[in-house]
Amino acid sequence: MTKRDYYEVLSVTRTATDGEIKRAYRALALQYHPDKNPDDPTAEDKFKEAAEAYSVLSDSQKRAAYDRFGHQGVGAGAGAAGFSNFDDIFEMFGFGDMFGGGGRSTRRTTVQRGSDLRYDLEITLEEAAAGKDESLRIPRLETCVECSGSGAEKGTTAETCATCSGAGQTRYSQGFFSVMRTCSTCRGQGKIIKTPCTKCRGAGRVEKEKKIEIKIPAGVETGSRLRVSGEGEAGVGGGPSGDLYVVLHVKEHPRFERQAENLYSAEPITFAQAALGAEISVGTLDGEETLKIPPGTQTGTVFRVKGQGMPNLGGRGKGDLFVAVTVITPKTLSKEQRKVLEQLAEVETKDFSDPSFVQKVRNIFG
Numbered sequence: 001m002t003k004r005d006y007y008e009v010l011s012v013t014r015t016a017t018d019g020e021i022k023r024a025y026r027a028l029a030l031q032y033h034p035d036k037n038p039d040d041p042t043a044e045d046k047f048k049e050a051a052e053a054y055s056v057l058s059d060s061q062k063r064a065a066y067d068r069f070g071h072q073g074v075g076a077g078a079g080a081a082g083f084s085n086f087d088d089i090f091e092m093f094g095f096g097d098m099f100g101g102g103g104r105s106t107r108r109t110t111v112q113r114g115s116d117l118r119y120d121l122e123i124t125l126e127e128a129a130a131g132k133d134e135s136l137r138i139p140r141l142e143t144c145v146e147c148s149g150s151g152a153e154k155g156t157t158a159e160t161c162a163t164c165s166g167a168g169q170t171r172y173s174q175g176f177f178s179v180m181r182t183c184s185t186c187r188g189q190g191k192i193i194k195t196p197c198t199k200c201r202g203a204g205r206v207e208k209e210k211k212i213e214i215k216i217p218a219g220v221e222t223g224s225r226l227r228v229s230g231e232g233e234a235g236v237g238g239g240p241s242g243d244l245y246v247v248l249h250v251k252e253h254p255r256f257e258r259q260a261e262n263l264y265s266a267e268p269i270t271f272a273q274a275a276l277g278a279e280i281s282v283g284t285l286d287g288e289e290t291l292k293i294p295p296g297t298q299t300g301t302v303f304r305v306k307g308q309g310m311p312n313l314g315g316r317g318k319g320d321l322f323v324a325v326t327v328i329t330p331k332t333l334s335k336e337q338r339k340v341l342e343q344l345a346e347v348e349t350k351d352f353s354d355p356s357f358v359q360k361v362r363n364i365f366g
Contacts, residue, residue: 003071004049004051006056006057006066007053007057009052009053010024010025010030010053010054010057011024012024012051012057017328018058021054021057022058022346023094025058028047028274029047029051032044032046032047032050032298032359033047034047034179035179042195056074059309077320090114090329111235111239112235112236112237112239113235113239113242114141114232114233114236114239114240114350115232115233115234116142116232116242116244116245117138117140117231117242117243117244117245117248118244118246119244119245119246119247120246120247121134121136121218121246121249122248122249122250122251123220123248123249123251124250124251124253125250125251125256126285127216128216128219128223128248128250128310129310130216131213131216131217131218131219133214133215133216134216135213136211137209137212138209138210138211138231138244140207140208140232141200141205141206141233141234142205142206142207142208142210142234143235144203144204144205144206145199146197146198146199146200147197148197149192149198149202149204149205149237150193150197150204151196151202151203151204152193152197152202153195153196153197156194156195158191158192158193158199159191159192159193159194160192161183161185161186161189161190161191161192162185162192163183163184164185164187164190165188166190166191166235167173167183167190168183168186168188168189168190169183169188170182170183170184171179178366189323195304203277204236204237205233205234205236210231211248212227212228212231214228214246216248217313218311218313219311219312219313219314220250221248221250221258221313222249222250223247223248223249223275224247224313225245225247225248225356226245226246227243227244228243231242231243231244232244256321260310261309261310261311261312261318261319262284262309262319263309263310263319263320263322264321264324265322265324266323266324266325266326267280267285267291267323267324267326268326268327268328269293269297269326269327270327270328271328271329272345273293274297274298274299274325275295275296276295277293277294277295277296277297278292278294279292282323284305284308285308289321292325293325297325298327299325299327300324300325300326301324301325302323302324302325303322303323303324303325304320304322305321305322306320307320308320309321318330
């Protein structure tokens, strides 16, 4: 079979730099590595062809001989020269572990960090404003005290896997390169537990419920997340515990609507209060506040009550309360009320030329 031109194999020009040749080979090696193409019988041949081309073009002397005399100038066995297997090439690139560990024999570690946990907590708007201490009961995996997390029955120990010698991986040779696979005997753990702990059944962890005290700061809102370090699930093989994340949800309030640090509410007033002015009592999260209504107040007028909103989560003051008033028209009237209103109707003006009124009417009808 006629060999293809090495430059054509790597898809580079004959003037390509060493860096361009290296990048081209790396891309092809990743694309055609047999581990990534188990169902493609042609991948291995393409992989070998790319390695052979690179072994020549990456060597300045071989490349010069190839440029002058072609394949005859570098000899039939040039493709494999300089490398014991393809893992050596991967090591040179610094990504030898990508397909199973390069040429090194490394012992697999079974130490793993525990999983993080999430707890959703619903609180009231008043609790969000004031902050509070909360007790939570968290179900989680904790280290088995019976076996100290080893998974082996007390008085026994886990044995090193004889198949992989504790590495958790086994090497398989395919032609003149090799690949690493997870050990099927120990499932990558590197150890075999012949007498599992009866408490945790060899898992090294058991499910328990723990009571945890947390402090909810003032000013939180829906979506605020509190991180409690180390209160997630226990790690494996002595690994560190995960973290607990408490996600807060603030209930809707029957009176107030919240927007960031400000609160909004609506208060009804009578026609007399709107026309003559009055002092009314409005509710806040801290109790009742007196609000002065000036004479001639119109429906929809918004009053600002400073400092009666939500506290800033960072501790920098508080927002405000905005109160929108609505003039209520009574549906039924007593005889006395009707008489007074009839007298008012006789003397009141009907001049609605006030520009602000005209604009409000336009707003109503779009």
